[in-house]
Amino acid sequence: MKPKIAFFDFASCEGCQLQVVNLEAEMLDVVGAVDIVQFREAMTEKSDDYAIAFVEGSITREKDIPRLKKIREQAAILVALGACATIGGVNCLKNFQPLEEVRKYVYGDKADWYETFPTRPIDAVVPVDYYIHGCPIHKDELLKVVKSLLLGKKPEIPTYPICVECKRAGNVCVFELGSTCLGPVTRAGCGAWCPTHRDNCAGCRGLVPDPNTNAEKEVLKKYGLTVDQAVGQFRIFLGYAEVAK
Numbered sequence: 001m002k003p004k005i006a007f008f009d010f011a012s013c014e015g016c017q018l019q020v021v022n023l024e025a026e027m028l029d030v031v032g033a034v035d036i037v038q039f040r041e042a043m044t045e046k047s048d049d050y051a052i053a054f055v056e057g058s059i060t061r062e063k064d065i066p067r068l069k070k071i072r073e074q075a076a077i078l079v080a081l082g083a084c085a086t087i088g089g090v091n092c093l094k095n096f097q098p099l100e101e102v103r104k105y106v107y108g109d110k111a112d113w114y115e116t117f118p119t120r121p122i123d124a125v126v127p128v129d130y131y132i133h134g135c136p137i138h139k140d141e142l143l144k145v146v147k148s149l150l151l152g153k154k155p156e157i158p159t160y161p162i163c164v165e166c167k168r169a170g171n172v173c174v175f176e177l178g179s180t181c182l183g184p185v186t187r188a189g190c191g192a193w194c195p196t197h198r199d200n201c202a203g204c205r206g207l208v209p210d211p212n213t214n215a216e217k218e219v220l221k222k223y224g225l226t227v228d229q230a231v232g233q234f235r236i237f238l239g240y241a242e243v244a245k
Helices: 015-021 025-033 064-074 083-087 089-096 099-113 139-150 162-169 213-222 227-244
Strands: 004-009 035-039 052-056 077-081 130-132
Touching: 004 015, 015 052, 015 139, 025 139, 052 064, 052 083, 077 083, 077 139, 083 089, 083 227, 089 227, 130 139, 213 227
Parallel strands: 004 035, 004 052, 052 077, 077 130
Antiparallel strands: none
């Protein structure tokens, strides 16, 4: 029998699930190898009988917790999908503000209708088996992970920094273009998407294991930039890690 898989979402833009839909021709191969039983972004039918769960989004409300735990109990394998699920993502920016003020800013006089608490990635609530990083995820990496899971293998996710991929691509370092970049400490795997298009890396794939922060500081110093400038960039996607310290 085909493995049964399901897609779920919490607080997110659902852009990572859209990347799954954007597989287009490759999606036919995926559908041929698995049985997708729940995927709100792409289908109306749904079933709670699944073995592999892909979860997008961060946890921002108390009532998210029992739903996520139920998904975890059912799934033999749980995969965090995208930056919001893997590291907390942009939703963690609210953690640096008084939450009551955040609610009032967003919902106005209806603020009391909506609950909230400090945003966190899903592995702060339940164990996660595998991670697909990025904002949004990279389609090729998604396919690689799905194929590995179907073969019963552990997906290989890079543990080296974005700078390696920049050098392979022959990119001009964005520091040379006057920008601040988190590439020296950010996990590779996207093919240096942003620097290849002359934009800076904002760290959406999370930190490499044991990041060389001293090297980052040296690069910043070389280009006349400050640690505070880099911290501002870190908070875009890595705010949860900063708060958790």
